[in-house]
Amino acid sequence: MIIRNREKIHSPDTIKQHxxxxxxxxxxxxxTSVYLACHLQKPILVEGPPGVGKTELxxxxxxxxxxxxxxxxxxxxxxxxxxxYEWKYGKQLLYTQLLKDQLGDVMRGAKGLDESVSRLHxxxxxxxxDEFLEPRPLLEALKSEDGAILLIDxxxxxxxEFEAFLLELLSDFQISIPELGTxxxxxxxxxxxxxxxxxxxxxxxxxxxxxxYIPFPTKEIEQxxxxxxxPELNENLKLQLVEFVSELREMALKKVPAVSETIDWARAxxxxxxxxxxxxxxxxTLNLLLKFQDDIEAVEPELHELLKAALKGDKSA
Amino acid sequence: MQKxxxxxxxxxxxxxxxxxxxxxxxxxxxxQLVGIxxxxxxxxxxxxxxxxxxxxxxxxxxVFELYFNHQGNFRFAEKEDVLSVTKAxxxxxxxxxxxxxEGTTSDLFEPMESPLAQQLMSDDTSVLQMMIAExxxxxxxxxxxxxTQISMMAFKVMQALGDSQLQLELAAMEERDEQRAxxxxxxxxxxxxxxxxxxxxxxxxLLFNQNVSQQLRQSNLQRVNLTSxxxxxxxxxxxxxxxxxxxxASMHSRRRxxxxxxxxxxxxxxxxxxxxxxxxFHTKWKSxxxxxxxxxxxxxVSGSVSEVARFLMLFLYSLQDVLPRVRSFVFSSRMAEVTxxxxxxxxxxxxxxxxxxxxxxxxDYGKALEDFNEMALSDIDxxxxxxMLGDARNNNEDGNVSIWEEVYxxxxxxxxxxxxxxxxxxxxxxxxxxxxxxxxxxxTCNSLRDLNRILGSVLKHSN
Numbered sequence: 001m002i003i004r005n006r007e008k009i010h011s012p013d014t015i016k017q018h019x020x021x022x023x024x025x026x027x028x029x030x031x032t033s034v035y036l037a038c039h040l041q042k043p044i045l046v047e048g049p050p051g052v053g054k055t056e057l058x059x060x061x062x063x064x065x066x067x068x069x070x071x072x073x074x075x076x077x078x079x080x081x082x083x084x085y086e087w088k089y090g091k092q093l094l095y096t097q098l099l100k101d102q103l104g105d106v107m108r109g110a111k112g113l114d115e116s117v118s119r120l121h122x123x124x125x126x127x128x129x130d131e132f133l134e135p136r137p138l139l140e141a142l143k144s145e146d147g148a149i150l151l152i153d154x155x156x157x158x159x160x161e162f163e164a165f166l167l168e169l170l171s172d173f174q175i176s177i178p179e180l181g182t183x184x185x186x187x188x189x190x191x192x193x194x195x196x197x198x199x200x201x202x203x204x205x206x207x208x209x210x211x212x213y214i215p216f217p218t219k220e221i222e223q224x225x226x227x228x229x230x231p232e233l234n235e236n237l238k239l240q241l242v243e244f245v246s247e248l249r250e251m252a253l254k255k256v257p258a259v260s261e262t263i264d265w266a267r268a269x270x271x272x273x274x275x276x277x278x279x280x281x282x283x284x285t286l287n288l289l290l291k292f293q294d295d296i297e298a299v300e301p302e303l304h305e306l307l308k309a310a311l312k313g314d315k316s317a
Numbered sequence: 318m319q320k321x322x323x324x325x326x327x328x329x330x331x332x333x334x335x336x337x338x339x340x341x342x343x344x345x346x347x348x349q350l351v352g353i354x355x356x357x358x359x360x361x362x363x364x365x366x367x368x369x370x371x372x373x374x375x376x377x378x379x380v381f382e383l384y385f386n387h388q389g390n391f392r393f394a395e396k397e398d399v400l401s402v403t404k405a406x407x408x409x410x411x412x413x414x415x416x417x418x419e420g421t422t423s424d425l426f427e428p429m430e431s432p433l434a435q436q437l438m439s440d441d442t443s444v445l446q447m448m449i450a451e452x453x454x455x456x457x458x459x460x461x462x463x464x465t466q467i468s469m470m471a472f473k474v475m476q477a478l479g480d481s482q483l484q485l486e487l488a489a490m491e492e493r494d495e496q497r498a499x500x501x502x503x504x505x506x507x508x509x510x511x512x513x514x515x516x517x518x519x520x521x522x523l524l525f526n527q528n529v530s531q532q533l534r535q536s537n538l539q540r541v542n543l544t545s546x547x548x549x550x551x552x553x554x555x556x557x558x559x560x561x562x563x564x565x566a567s568m569h570s571r572r573r574x575x576x577x578x579x580x581x582x583x584x585x586x587x588x589x590x591x592x593x594x595x596x597x598f599h600t601k602w603k604s605x606x607x608x609x610x611x612x613x614x615x616x617x618v619s620g621s622v623s624e625v626a627r628f629l630m631l632f633l634y635s636l637q638d639v640l641p642r643v644r645s646f647v648f649s650s651r652m653a654e655v656t657x658x659x660x661x662x663x664x665x666x667x668x669x670x671x672x673x674x675x676x677x678x679x680x681d682y683g684k685a686l687e688d689f690n691e692m693a694l695s696d697i698d699x700x701x702x703x704x705m706l707g708d709a710r711n712n713n714e715d716g717n718v719s720i721w722e723e724v725y726x727x728x729x730x731x732x733x734x735x736x737x738x739x740x741x742x743x744x745x746x747x748x749x750x751x752x753x754x755x756x757x758x759x760x761t762c763n764s765l766r767d768l769n770r771i772l773g774s775v776l777k778h779s780n
Binding site for chain 2: 012028029032033035036039040042044045047087089092093096100127128203206207208209210211212213
């Protein structure tokens, strides 16, 4: 792809810094894999628990490189017609109507069937042509002149057939359309695939991608993230909050709070003008962090202990 | 660099990572791009190209540490700081390696004859390190498969380095008094060299062949008779079964569509025929997914069959991704359904409970089939595969074959797995011949390989 802002990606460290200035705090591993993906022109498969910023990574990369982001959300039953291209049937029908009207003029004066047929062949056939092609995200990404960021979100939700269909795109950056032939990328897009691991992805797909696993952030990074996202929050509360959330992640819950939920909670606490975590406030806002009633019920009796640990951890830090 | 990376990837493969040659090329490209100066960066870069899931990442980290941190850390200084040779006065060695030593030793003593001794006297350990690597490579240190071979290999490497010549020379020198200090020093250096060689060989073994003996054991277990597997191998067997099940599952998890004529897909038909001005030349039909078949498994858990039953059930339940509707029954004299037990409990606990509760009773196929008749016969339909595991040894009782005939009539397929070899069917109290006409397949099944093959065919038919 044509990379604008080339100076922003000349080493993993600079990528990291630029991401930070865009408000995306990342680890070395993330910066390194983005660096490699840009330079080796290979797709990245991003895995990790929900809410650690997998999709956000693609968005921020598009911002960093000033390239358009083309997003495709996967779901069960997704097929080529929705992912790749569709013919504009309505227009094609109208075209045949037009053709019929024109046919008389074309054929006028033709002698015999042979001549008619040869005239018909001379007549340009645009029935299956770019004009009647409705590009869907994948084709759009290939057609974009200056390269684009293609985000294939939650690939694990799509069927296995679709995964196999993607292989051609991922290794050669081309797709075959039976009526037209092979469409090659004008300029290779940078591809991000994300997966939540609801099913195991095929080896063939993994082989074609760089692999990046984003775990829950460390406490230091999470504090930085909150500083970047909710700068108004006071320092003390931030420490307690991060400590508390990381305590929660240690527990056996149905769904542990992700980074996005920590941010939501931080915003809520800011809105409520909370100075320091206390049991009452936490109890009232716990539903922002935990999305299952079972989890809330499991945490509530432990709340006192958890808070104590969080406050202690904050002091020692 | 290519050689180093190639060896590293070889080590990773030995540790169980499936790395293709395409990925090897990617790793080389990545390494070229980031350079090898920054170890942390190199580690992350190689990881993105080589380790493709979390489990592999953990292994990758271990191998990376082992491989890159042990390269070239052989130093005399670390080993000699305790020994500091002071006997002869001239040879003063402190805790740290100093160039002064080289000056004194080589100046004061006549040059040594054997090449190894010369190397030992010069303090350039990197040359020695290279010599060790070369000698070990020539002696085949990468290929030893058992840890018991390490000492032998270390000895071979020492020989290749010219140890015997050194020993002779040392023995000759020892007789002269004035050389004592030098001999002492050389002996110490030789022993630290010996240690280094041993370390190196051990590391090579860990990197390249630690898993070979394990693999050997695993491939043997595949073939071994299931009834004679030791208790201590259960855990390993369990892992093997799960692995095999995963392979089968991924092979068959593709859902196939079958065209069902009858429902016209209007949208697709119009689209396909737009070119013909709306005349419907090509009709498109709606396709539906075929429902997965149900599996019922009946296990005889008496006596020797119970051992095979354990693995059959383990296998079936590891296949839950592709065979979600398995109902299982166990019997010896009476039959009981244990499907729920497996849903609630861990596999191992459930198995133990079943075996303690139902096994070790007098086998009675007749009564068991009667129970089955009441419990589940009416649930068998055209999409059901029934798997029976048993030796058909009925203690000379009536076998209730009519029920089995009914099972055969109602179901899609009936597979009878007999852990005994074909020659012992119908001998003594076995009534295999009575049931056999009402089975789609009768097979001997007593190793993991058999299980794998048979269940593979079940899956093929079920899709």
